[in-house]
Amino acid sequence: MPRTKKIHALKRPKLRQSWSKFNLYNLSRVTAPPAANKTFFQQKWLAKSMLRSYHNPDVREGTWTRMFDRRLPAVVPMDHRYLAKYDGSEMASGRGMGVDKKPQRDARGNEIRGPEKTPYMHMTFHPLERRLDTAIFRALFASSTREARQFVVHGWVKVNGRKMIYPGYQLNPGDMFQVDPERVLYATGARKVKKDKAESNQELRRRAEERTAKKEKAEEDRAVGAVVEEEPENNTVEPTAEEDDTTTPQTYSTELKALLKRATAILDDSKRDLSGKRQQELRTFRKDLKSTFSKLRGMDESDLQETTESFETALAEILTKVPAEDLSKQEQAADAAASPSEPLPSNPQLQNKTTLDAHRARKDAELLQAALVRARANPIDTTKPYATPWTPRDYMSAFAFIPRYLEVNQNICSAVYLRHPVARPGLAEVPTPFHAETMALGFNWYLRRR
Incomplete structure (x- = not known):
């Protein structure tokens, strides 16, 4: 070729x-x-x-x-009213007799053009x-x-x-x-940078353009005397096009420990009335998470990212199956304290604090469920020959x-x-x-x- x-x-x-x-x-x-x-x-x-x-x-x-x-x-649209009125002889009227047809004009004086030509x-x-x-x-x-x-x-x-x-x-x-x-x-679909990575060339270009735009915006703000927040020293070196902005294995280990701590807290919460099936799912989730810690050192960054996202998705799926009415009062109060500036809805039935917390939890569960559906439809899969999640290719x-x-x-x-x-x-x-x-x-x- x-x-x-x-x-x-x-x-x-x-x-x-x-x-x-x-x-x-x-x-x-x-x-x-x-x-x-x-x-x-x-x-x-x-x-x-x-x-x-x-x-x-x-x-x-x-x-x-x-x-x-x-x-x-080719096809030509035929007007039945025109065909009923004329027999075709009007097309040759004036030919050879020195009679020129005057162009038809509308009310504004513009020339009325005939039908478009057929290519x-x-x-x-x-x-x-x-x-x-x-x-x-x-x-x-x-x-x-x-x-x-x-x-x-x-x-x-x-x-x-x-x-x-x-x-x-x-x-x-x-x-x-x-x-x-x-x-x-x-x-x-977009092409991958490497076979063992899910990112594509256009994704790296998009990130590089965003960094360039932020840098230019910061320089403009400095020129007009605006206060620009300085970045930490460890982030001053920008990654090249071949390198990805991925986090370190220690960061993924911290995220997995946080997921394990969260699952353990849910199981130990005596006030949460979980069904036996949900408790079994949480125990299995915690067991799989513990067995993953022994394999962190031998995994590369792409596998670490995929593993962390899969565990986050699994825990989110378990939580979406828990009814909103089973939320403990402590978590409801924590959710309310996390967003104190959110205005109360105009519905009088939601003015009650407990009802409002349950309503917000139910809305959050619906949004999370929609996000999970999108993630299942377009997942991250390093085994595919194209970039995942799937995006259209360039041009x-x-x-x-x-x-x-x-x-x-x-x-x-x-x-x-x-x-x-x-x-x-x-x-x-x-x-x-x-x-x-x-x-x-x-x-x-x-x-x-x-």
Whole structure:
């Protein structure tokens, strides 16, 4: 596989069906090819080479030539009232008699333009949109047509419930294709810095930008005489892009000890009326936590972070199962003292102190439960080949569009090919970054008879 820069050819731009940053740069500087000192044949050949570099260059030229169809599909909306009033002869009125039609104008004097023109030439490569690999790329299940082709060849794609290993399969209206969700998460997700870390390059860049913004803000505040709080000396050295802002193993040990102390306090609280099942869960949790302390020295920082977060999530899940009415009065008073400035609700039924504390505890439990649901849906997993929690990869938003002829369900990574793409007034359903003149020259190249 050639290198990325060679594929996109920054010196002489070549546009590709890819989410690469090099491709985005080439898209920003693409122009119509010059035609001042070129023959018509040279213009057509240059336009053809530009178009074929974008519209699935993995398809051989001979294969595409056999697929080419000079009949370009298009639809035109017809007004039944106009058809009932005229028979078509009004289109030729005034021709050859020196009568010029005056442009119609509205009340403000602006010229009323007719219907938009139909971009027929943009439909030159409409047969390629039926290919399975192109449809997977258009449905945002892969970051390029080459990656989509790889998914199909490796057996990660199903069409109508059956595995399909041919990237050139021609989809018919109503066909449903599905890609393995893990492949889609890998193709569209951010990349990791290292295999043993869950963070991605864009996460490190975001942190570096935040540090730079804070530093610039501090310098501006010093310039205007504002009081800037000095950072501790041990935090003056900023980590590089390769290093992560993780804490030390001693910090994780302290956090685990705090969790163990909290679980023990809950069990020893005689005023809490816990069920037998909850007590058993807390004892098991405390046992697993104690056995983890003997393994802290042999674990790296990523495993320590994952272990600590898993124990925090487990304890939070146990606490969310405890009814809010079972909270002890001591904890209710502690919660009330922790937030004394919070105003009382306007509901008269919540003016009572005990009722208010139970209401706040129930709201906190609901918020915690929602956070746990989000954490389960997008967890931290160092074994995945993509960054976790999952985040979209760089430069994805510039290419995130779905054509009208596809119906996509991102939850199950499947899509339905509704119909063949068509052109309509002002819109062509075959996405292309090239100008209509370039598309017309490429269409004329393939019109020639050999």
